[in-house]
Amino acid sequence: MLLYSKIHYLLYEKNKFLVLKTTLSIFIIVLMSVVFSGCTEHQSTDKKPPKAINGKFELSDWDFQKEGAILLNGQWEFYWNKLLYPEDFNQSTVSHKNHIVAVPTSWRNYQIEDKKLPNEGYATYRLLVDLDYIPQDLAINTKAFISTCRIWVDNKEIFQTGVVSDNPNTSKDRFKPQLITIHPQNKQFYITVQISNFGCAYGGFVTGLELGNIHLLNNENNKQAYVDMFLFGSILIMGLYHITLYLLRRKDCSTLYFGIICLLIAIRTLLMGQMLLYSFLPSVPLHIFLKLSMITLYLALTFFVMFIHIVFPLDTPRWFVRFSQAIGLFFFTTAIIFTEKLGNLFIVPYEIISVFILIVLLSVLIKAFLKKRESSILVLSAVLFIILIAINDILNSYGVISTGFFIPFGVFIFIFVQSFMLSRKFAKAFFHEEQLLKSELRMLQAQIKPHFLFNTLNTIICVCRESSEKAEELLLNLSNYLRCGFSFKNDDEFADLETELLHVKSYLHIEKARFLDKLNIIFDIDTNIHCKVPAYIIQPIVENSVRHGILPCKDGGTVRLTVKKNNNMLIIIVEDDGVGMTEEKLTALLNSSDKKAGIGISNIQNRIQRIYGKSIKIKSTKGIGTIVTLELPLSDALNL
Structure with a gap:
């Protein structure tokens, strides 16, 4: 994951336009796929599907097995404020004035005698279907038919949902998508549909009926359910x-x-399309789900504005955020306290206000893009994509088009973009942290403290007067110490364990020569271990034991270095019997902001945590001593 993030960061920084081009290409491909799948509506042929004309649907040349199911869209007979039964049309003496209207759409889009119909009311729809033959396993799919309705094929009632009535007190809303097998007696048959609406937002044929082979329709329903569940x-x-x-x-x-x-969008996904949530909880009243659908709609846009404000705080006006929050809270309250009948009155005003919010939101994103804010082009592209999907859904809800509801797909793409942004953000943070740790490591490697070098040279001068052989040994140790301190490559984060131990031994021999009997050294090292370890990882711990543990003691003490293998772990232990530390001193030692507490300990802690996911173990008791333990996976070390 860390390697991926680093590569991801470098590629993005050097190929911004390539990333933008790729991202937009993905948007276009997904949009085309979604729209295509919605527009075809299960049809497996390029043949243009017919539509009903003047109340008649001509299907004499349509093969349901080869060409798939077909939506019964087009011009239906319409009888406003009448609940007519099939037998009513069989009585030639009875005259019923009908109108030809477009299906699917809400009947509030109709005009009769120059008057626009209200949302509430009742009506009868009628369509004549003309087949070339009577196919086997023919079925009607009611899909997401939310309106209360009854359906007849010729004189046989095949479907009912809720209670259809001309009285709002007796009308009862219910949602029950169903796939119904029909057995028409003739190649020509009538479909009669009674609909009443006294509570839902849209009355009438908001979604059309689908006619086709029952097995193919069942497979398509299952596929749609799988897609909804996946989303x-x-x-x-x-x-x-x-x-x-x-x-x-x-x-x-x-x-x-x-x-x-x-x-919010996840919940709304189960409330759109086939309304799976209602299928899972059929005992819950329909109006609860309708309220929940409105709540998710009202709150999603508000939180989206708040999200954009956090991402681009300098470009988003505070009044705009407050306005969006007030709008969201107001309409959320209306959805909670009002009935569906009153709550539906607020949908259109909210949609108008939403358009204004989206316009301001787009201006904010364009402003951020022009000012070259980080990730602005990605967010702007994703928002434009979602707006296109939202327009599609709004037009579908009004019955203007019938491509399906795809806002979950738009949000899914936006989630992809957000994940991309988070990955990039994480990659940059990781890259900067890695560079900081490497810079600190190089500083520690190259840092030869003047007082240490001065004291070591003074010690050598004094020893030269007493023993030239001992002075030669000290010079060799100093040479090894300096060579190890400068020999690590800038890009090499790891070193041989033998090199690390040579560095530590050279340092301790020099300190032993300086402090004589005040410093005792014990090595307990398994020489059969050959592996790589993070560079400059042992010497700083040993130096801390000498400087902060042993030297403050009047009588000195002992430093013990243990290197061994335990199962598949490399165990490195540095212990001393010095002054020890309190909990406060121990915390300060691991605090990178405390420069006097420890020499490079915080750097070691951070590197061990980043590479192995482990921490340094430090156990210290005031007046007794300190034990520092490193446990490194030996298999990882051997493969480095």
Whole structure:
């Protein structure tokens, strides 16, 4: 993951336009796939599907097995404020004035005698279907038919959902998508549909009926359910993931807001299309799900504005954020306290206000893009994509088009972009941290403290007067110490264990010559271990034991270095019987901001944590001594 993030960062920094081109290409491919799948509506042929004309659907040359199912869209007979039964049309003496209307769409888009129809009311639809033959296993798919309705094929009732009535007190809404097998007696048959609406947002044929082979329709229904569940699960997981990120790092509210957006869209995914949530909980009243659908709609946009404000704080006006929050809170309250009938009155005003919010939002993103804010082009592209999907969904909800509802797909793409942004953000943070650790390591490697070098040379001068052989040994140790300190390559984070131990031994021999009997040294090293370890990892710990553990003691003490293998672990132990440390001193030792507490200990801690996911173990008792233990996976070390 770390390697991927680093490569991802470098590639992005050097190929911004390539990344943008690739991202937009993905958007276009997904959009085309989604729209194509929605527009074809299960049809497996390039043949243009027919439509109903003047209340008649001509299907004499349509093969349901080869060409798939077909939507019964087009011009239906329409009888407003009448609940007519099939037998009513069989009575030639009875005259019923009909109108020809477009299906599917809400009947509030109709005009009769120059008057626009209200959302509430009741009506009868009728269509004549003309087949070339009577196919086997023919079925009608009601899909997401939310309106209360009854359906007849000729004189046989095949479907009912809720209670259809001309009285709002007796009409009862219910949602029950169903696939119904029909057995027409003739090649020509009538489909009669009664619909009443006194509570839902849209009345009438908002979604059309589908006619086709029952097995093919059942397969398509199952596929759609699988897609809905996939989107729900994916978006839900990403929402929980982002909220978890916020809980781990509460300073960044963008992850919280985006996580909430994902949860809202995940819930809405189960409320759109086949309304799987209602299928899972059929005993829950329909109006609860309709309220929940409105709530997710109202809150999602508000949290999205808050998310953009966190990502681009300098470009998002504070009044705009407050305005969006007030709008979201107001409409959320209306959805909670008002009935569906009153709540539906707020949908159109909200959609108008949403257009204004989206316009301002686009201006914010364009402003951020022009100012070359980080990730602005990605967010702008994703938002434009979602806006196109939202326009598609709005037009579908009004029945203007019938391509399907795809806002979950748009959010899914936006989640992809957000993941890309988080990965890039993580890669940059990791890259900068890695460079900082390497810079600190190089500083430690090259850092020969003047007082240490001065004292060592004074010691050598004094020893020269007494023993030239001992002076020669000290010079060799100093040479080894200096050579090890400068020999690490800048890009080589690891060194042979033998090299590390030579560095430590050279240092300890020099210190032993300086402090004589005040410093005792014990080596307990398994010489059969050959591997690589992080460079400059042992000497700073040993130096801390000498400087902060032994030297403050009046009578000195002993430093013991143990290197051994335990199962598949390399164990490095540095212990002393010096002054020890309190809990406060131990905390300061691991605090990188405390420069006097320890020599390079925080650097070692950070590198061990980053490479192995482990921490240095330090056990110290005041007046007794300190034990520092490193446990490194030997298999990892051998493969480095």
